[in-house]
Structure formats: C-alpha cells, structure tokens
Amino acid sequence: MPISELISVFTQGLRLAVPTGVLKHSERVAELAGDLMSMRGEAPETAILMGFAHDICRHFSDEEWLICAEKQGVLVSDLERRYPVLLHGPVGAKILQESFDIDSKEVLQAVRYHTYGHPTFSNSAWAMFVADKIEPQKLERNSRLGAVYELSQDSSRSLPEIALAILNLQIGDLTADGREIHSLQIASRNFLVSEQL
Ligand SMILES: [Fe+2]
Numbered sequence: 787m788p789i790s791e792l793i794s795v796f797t798q799g800l801r802l803a804v805p806t807g808v809l810k811h812s813e814r815v816a817e818l819a820g821d822l823m824s825m826r827g828e829a830p831e832t833a834i835l836m837g838f839a840h841d842i843c844r845h846f847s848d849e850e851w852l853i854c855a856e857k858q859g860v861l862v863s864d865l866e867r868r869y870p871v872l873l874h875g876p877v878g879a880k881i882l883q884e885s886f887d888i889d890s891k892e893v894l895q896a897v898r899y900h901t902y903g904h905p906t907f908s909n910s911a912w913a914m915f916v917a918d919k920i921e922p923q924k925l926e927r928n929s930r931l932g933a934v935y936e937l938s939q940d941s942s943r944s945l946p947e948i949a950l951a952i953l954n955l956q957i958g959d960l961t962a963d964g965r966e967i968h969s970l971q972i973a974s975r976n977f978l979v980s981e982q983l
C-alpha cells in the first residue's frame with residue numbers, strides 16, 4: 787500500500803482508538819514532523835505516519851501498560867515498573883504491528899523508542915521525536931523550549947542536532963531534580979554527540 791494511502795487508512799482507525807486529547811496531540815506532531823522534513827528537502831510522509839502513530843496507547847492506565855507488556859513479551863526494567871508510562875512506546879509499537887498492520891521496521895522502531903530516541907533512528911524518526919517534544923501546546927507550557935523550536939525552524943540545522951538539544955535539556959532537568967535517567971536516553975545522547983565530532 788502506498789504510504790499516503792496507509793496514512794489515510796491509519797488515521798481513520800486512530801480516531802476510534804484514542805481519546806480526543808491524544809488525537810489532537812498526534813495530529814500536531816504529525817503536521818510539525820512533516821514540516822520539519824519538508825523544509826529540509828526530505829519526503830515528509832514517513833514522519834507524518836510516525837507522528838500519527840506514536841501515542842497509540844498513551845491513554846492506557848499503569849496497570850494496562852504492565853499487563854500488555856507482559857502479554858506481548860516486552861521486557862520491563864525496574865525503572866519502567868516504577869513509571870509504567872515509559873512503556874507506552876514499546877507497547878504501542880506492538881499494538882501497531884498486531885492490530886493496525888503496520889510492518890515498517892523504521893516506523894515501529896520510531897514508536898518503540900520515541901520517549902528517549904535511539905541511535906538507529908532515521909531522519910523521519912528524529913523529526914517525529916523533535917515534533918513530539920516541541921509541538922505548539924508543549925511550547926505554550928514550557929517557554930524554555932522556545933530556543934529549540936527556533937533551532938528547528940533553521941533548515942541548515944540537522945534533525946539529529948535539534949534532537950541533541952532536546953536530550954540535553956531533558957537530561958539536565960532530570961539530573962537537577964535528582965531523578966533517574968533511562969539508559970537509552972544516555973545512549974541516544976552519546977550517539978548524537980559522537981555524530982557531531
Ligand atoms: Fe509518547
């Protein structure tokens with residue numbers, strides 16, 4: 787199925803699967819992710835699909851994430867057991883594969899790791915990662931993201947570079963609050979730093 791058709795079929799199913807708040811957020815992420823790709827001269831469709839798909843089970847309860855993870859054979863770390871919301875990426879990727887016929891490894895990986903990023907991310911995946919963190923409503927809630935948004939609108943800046951700025955902010959905040967940092971967040975940052983060398 788061509789990707790434009792896949793997006794159209796998927797969004798029809800999405801409307802029935804998630805509450806309005808998640809749907810609106812996903813629409814904003816899809817739009818911004820597509821724009822971030824287009825303004826850099828790259829095809830937007832895959833990033834748009836990732837944006838629509840990434841929070842397919844964000845509305846689940848802690849118990850539902852843990853039960854689904856167990857059923858799906860998703861490994862659950864101690865950190866994820868304490869904060870089950872961290873499972874909405876891995877559990878969501880399985881749901882997309884099993885119930886929405888999405889079989890693109892690139893899309894499934896992007897959804898699985900969208901909370902932290904991942905060294906194997908494509909540009910489309912980084913576009914969705916960035917858009918998820920700086921979509922208009924998140925900008926309204928956190929004025930510190932304004933500088934990252936400005937960076938994202940400069941097409942001479944690569945998407946991994948913008949993603950690194952976001953990870954630096956996130957890791958800085960977690961450290962300042964004395965909270966744990968997921969190992970994948972550190973792995974993504976280290977990879978992106980090494981790419982800049
Ligand atoms: Fe999410």
Ligand SMILES: [Fe+2]
Pocket residue numbers: 811815840841918
């Ligand atoms: Fe999201």
